[in-house]
Amino acid sequence: MRRQRSQPADHGRASRETILDGAFQAFTKGGYRDTAVDDIAAAAEISKGGIYFHFPTKEAIFRELMRTTADKLVGKVESTVAAESDPIARAEVAIRTVLEVFAGHRTMARLFFEAGAGGRGFQAETNVLHDRFANLIQSYLDDAVAQGTIPAIDTRITSVVWFGALDEVVARWLLADRPGRLEDAYPTLRALLLRSVGVTEARIAEVPAPTFPAAFPEQHR
């Protein structure tokens, strides 16, 4: 239904995606600087020249990857969150969703949290990425404050703190020798974060339905 048009038009789209997939795999191990365009070409099973037909620069590939990946994740969080009405519940769900997604997509997480830090030119990009998540969190916290669910606090700093906490937990998990299940960290993390903004212990005790999906495919897209 979405791909009705002629084949040629999709050809291009297909190649772009193929390249992005290959780039994703390649960047995922090794970061930006340590990944050669040759690696991407090999992973995408296309010639090096073919890549440059679709992208002007190695950097452009990376940036696009960052952007679309972020889009997907933010989209996922937002759609999941839409099911909840209570602001705190929303924040909880957002945290859980990020954890879920990352638990399934180790590689995506690696790209997110490591690749961006390397090169000089990506700090801005990384910043935007982090901002998007922090902003999401902040909006939920603001709602919570507005509803009186939690006391008035500096939601800007708080959102940064929450995101940093999430980030580090995921990063540690990624670097662990034999990583356990990331979801196991959720209850503790949830309690810590909720408590940090003054959610009552009673509320914290109400653990919502722990519906973690069973498995996640390891692929991109």
Added chain:
Amino acid sequence: MRRQRSQPADHGRASRETILDGAFQAFTKGGYRDTAVDDIAAAAEISKGGIYFHFPTKEAIFRELMRTTADKLVGKVESTVAAESDPIARAEVAIRTVLEVFAGHRTMARLFFEAGAGGRGFQAETNVLHDRFANLIQSYLDDAVAQGTIPAIDTRITSVVWFGALDEVVARWLLADRPGRLEDAYPTLRALLLRSVGVTEARIAEVPAPTFPAAFPEQHR
């Protein structure tokens, strides 16, 4: 007083230090991969050949830098903390010290939080670094739990969360267009973290003597 006799022996030491200082400055802007040995040589005002007399490899310089820098920072935190006896107070002081030190040494912070993440081979190193701080925090939290000051929690995850929070706050500050004073974030950060582990609001309200030092030298060493 320490460098009186033994010129020859100290010569070597002096050069090593000179190189490390230069390397610090160089790595600080640009990260590992984007910093050439030539950059280090220029910053250290030594020839490239000279560098290779003292270090076998660019990587070796970086690793040593990570290690010694971490030593200095951990040492500073530990000595500051030694003045406090209450575990929570210790944790507070540790947080504040890290913030203080980083507030003065933007560049050191950048090296810490960004440079390390780039290359494939440094994840372990970065990990160790993060670990040392997290362990420090964990030990204070464990003491607090043992003393009954805070409820029993998973101090491992908590220390990771705290460190992540700190990390992100500093990182954001580093990337801000016109960064304000990092110390201004301290009260909010402190309250969030203490609250997250169940410290009573009464205790949180007792803000300790806000003795931030006036200025920090921008140099390494």
Added chain:
Amino acid sequence: MRRQRSQPADHGRASRETILDGAFQAFTKGGYRDTAVDDIAAAAEISKGGIYFHFPTKEAIFRELMRTTADKLVGKVESTVAAESDPIARAEVAIRTVLEVFAGHRTMARLFFEAGAGGRGFQAETNVLHDRFANLIQSYLDDAVAQGTIPAIDTRITSVVWFGALDEVVARWLLADRPGRLEDAYPTLRALLLRSVGVTEARIAEVPAPTFPAAFPEQHR
């Protein structure tokens, strides 16, 4: 009137011309090596593949361009010259025509005098080009010698000298920051060249009707 029937046949011709026009524009700025087939395609508003349907090679396009452009210019000179009967007058008119045409077609001149010199394989082509003009000049000079208008001289070398003089004057004008009117150089140039072959000062003083056309279209073809 010339393109009435035979659409299919002319189609091909039209495309070839379109491509040549684009190639002309493209080669004109940048020379041979610095002009990519993509540039030609863009200028001709045709696809790269389309170009390769009509020409086997980038080089073939260039050669054809050189040839046809030279044809046009030589044709113009010859037809203008046909109006004069006196050999010296013919030479004068030839000089003036070249100057005129080049004054209007800066770009054509650039292609002529610069693009050709670049690649190894085009020296012969350039040579032919220069030869045609030099031969033209030589034929007029030979006539003048035969008629006794000027003393017997080495007309081969002289034609080369004249052509070189013309070439350089145009080249300088092309490269000038704010070029004046090329026609302004004509009287001096004329006097120098005529004098060089021994035309009498009296004859030189008879300046012919200075009928420079007002404007030149900037297009090719």
Added chain:
Amino acid sequence: MRRQRSQPADHGRASRETILDGAFQAFTKGGYRDTAVDDIAAAAEISKGGIYFHFPTKEAIFRELMRTTADKLVGKVESTVAAESDPIARAEVAIRTVLEVFAGHRTMARLFFEAGAGGRGFQAETNVLHDRFANLIQSYLDDAVAQGTIPAIDTRITSVVWFGALDEVVARWLLADRPGRLEDAYPTLRALLLRSVGVTEARIAEVPAPTFPAAFPEQHR
């Protein structure tokens, strides 16, 4: 006497010269764009990397070559000319010297007259080069006018014309299938040019001592 300093200092100088020599040979056949840095490296018997220790860019090599080559030629002309006092004689000697030098150094001539025309970025450089010679010629002509040896003429245009004539004669000679002796063209060329500025036939008839050196080494430097 000029190279007294230590060996190391000369090492650098020696390499630079070696590279320039190699570059000269390489550029000489093929022009700028068609000469690869690898070709230069091969000709100079040095590694490609070695070249980049001494020059930042292929372009920089070319520009330096143009400049130093021009320096040498201008210097030669000026020192030869110094022996003459009569302005016309000076101009004659200048022309002859250029012809002499080029006759011996075909390759130098090729570099001069062909290589420069190719790339987009060298027009300015070529211009400067031509300017230097034209200026030289102009200064002699100006002196001649001042002394009343020749009538008042536009010496600017005249110098351009002279240079263009020289240029083209040399260029033709370079492109000829079986080039004769360039010096053979001198008498005709001389007569044409002198006549063009109104030098009397009597003066032209006084051919100065035709002391062409016997042979020229084919090497650069």
Added chain:
DNA sequence: AATGAATGAGGCTTCATTCAT
């Protein structure tokens, strides 16, 4: 100890040409 020159592998990018559609 230290220097500066040299090396060579490898990286990013360009581009003439081919080809399936």
Added chain:
DNA sequence: GATGAATGAAGCCTCATTCAT
């Protein structure tokens, strides 16, 4: 006839490392 995607051979440049002095 024409298109756009793909190829692969170069090309320019970087840079960690080595080495003679």
